[in-house]
Amino acid sequence: MICISVAAPTVEEAKRILASGPEADLFEIRLDALREPAVAPFFSLSKPLIFTFRAQEEGGLRPAPLEERLFWLREAATHGASFVDLELACGPEAVAQLRSGLRETRLILSYHNFQKTPSKAYLCDKIKEMVELKADVGKVVCMVRRPEEGLELLSLIVWARRKFDLPLVAFGMGPAGRWTRAVSLFLGAPFTFAASRTGAETAPGQLVAEDLRKVLKILGV
Numbered sequence: 180m181i182c183i184s185v186a187a188p189t190v191e192e193a194k195r196i197l198a199s200g201p202e203a204d205l206f207e208i209r210l211d212a213l214r215e216p217a218v219a220p221f222f223s224l225s226k227p228l229i230f231t232f233r234a235q236e237e238g239g240l241r242p243a244p245l246e247e248r249l250f251w252l253r254e255a256a257t258h259g260a261s262f263v264d265l266e267l268a269c270g271p272e273a274v275a276q277l278r279s280g281l282r283e284t285r286l287i288l289s290y291h292n293f294q295k296t297p298s299k300a301y302l303c304d305k306i307k308e309m310v311e312l313k314a315d316v317g318k319v320v321c322m323v324r325r326p327e328e329g330l331e332l333l334s335l336i337v338w339a340r341r342k343f344d345l346p347l348v349a350f351g352m353g354p355a356g357r358w359t360r361a362v363s364l365f366l367g368a369p370f371t372f373a374a375s376r377t378g379a380e381t382a383p384g385q386l387v388a389e390d391l392r393k394v395l396k397i398l399g400v
């Protein structure tokens with residue numbers, strides 16, 4: 180599945196992207212991008228929604244206290260979000276607090292590293308923590324400099340499924356990681372991220388959804 184990541188300064192603009200994204204199977208609403216965060220206006224759409232209020236340390240577009248971020252994720256869940264995504268680094272207390280308020284909404288626990296791909300052992304520990312904190316889906320997204328790093332990230336998808344039965348989104352950011360965004364789906368990642376159009380990328384190396392769809396079709400997903 181392709182998830183179009185939507186980082187727009189206003190609700191109107193974000194909704195325009197949602198209305199014009201036929202390639203998307205789901206959308207990620209980046210609340211940290213909105214000048215005035217809101218969740219309710221997004222629920223007129225029939226496609227599943229992920230809400231996240233990304234922490235600045237992991238690529239968020241503005242600083243916001245943890246309490247504010249948790250508040251908006253809880254709001255999103257109350258309105259019927261399919262997923263909420265919180266950084267694992269927020270810690271067990273914040274995760275438990277968010278988790279206790281979820282009904283149907285599934286919890287994504289995520290780890291992003293915009294500098295580098297840490298060692299596999301380190302990333303496996305992060306995934307173990309995600310499992311311990313009862314993530315429904317895990318996510319590990321790191322900057323890759325060499326194709327081998329991309330390969331390591333992809334191998335985590337298989338490892339997490341075999342060892343913990345955890346659906347894991349994992350791929351590499353940056354130009355050297357572009358291929359991993361497509362290939363991750365072959366290895367069982369539940370979804371991958373793409374941009375709505377050129378210029379609307381929310382992370383380095385993101386492909387435009389339309390192009391990604393073509394690649395997947397050629398490769399046979």
Ligand SMILES: O=C1C[C@@](O)(C(=O)O)C[C@@H](O)[C@@H]1O
Binds near residue numbers: 383385
């Ligand atoms: O985790 C991810 C993946 C991402 O960083 C990317 O590289 O496409 C984009 C983010 O918006 C999203 O939350």
